[in-house]
Amino acid sequence: MTRLDKIFVALGLVLACAPSVMAAVVMPQFRQTFQSFGADLPWLTQMLLDYPASLLLFPAFILLIALGWPNKKQRGLYSLLLGSLFGILGPVIIMVGAYLPIWKLGTAI
Secondary structure: OOHHHHHHHHHHHHHHHHHHHHHHHHHHHHHHHHHHHOOOOOHHHHHHHHOHHHHHHHHHHHHHHHHHOOOHHHHHHHHHHHHHHHHHHHHHHHHHHHHHHHHHHHHHO
């Protein structure tokens, strides 16, 4: 693996780790607020509250690509691309999970 590929893999890992750190920091702060609603939480919100480390699957995929992608010359590039995708999708998943109970409460009013 070339130096550039190693940099790409490292960047992909950093981008993929950011949402899991964000979920671990942000979601527990909403727990008390959501419990005060007194309603059942959507499955996505409940999963993010109970298992904020579940988003650590994103960096695990990056490692799988970096270690096992069939074409060794493309491992770094695909690690970076997938890490970028996870870096974008992760915060979206967290925001949707955080706002679903509020939207659900809004439709009940």
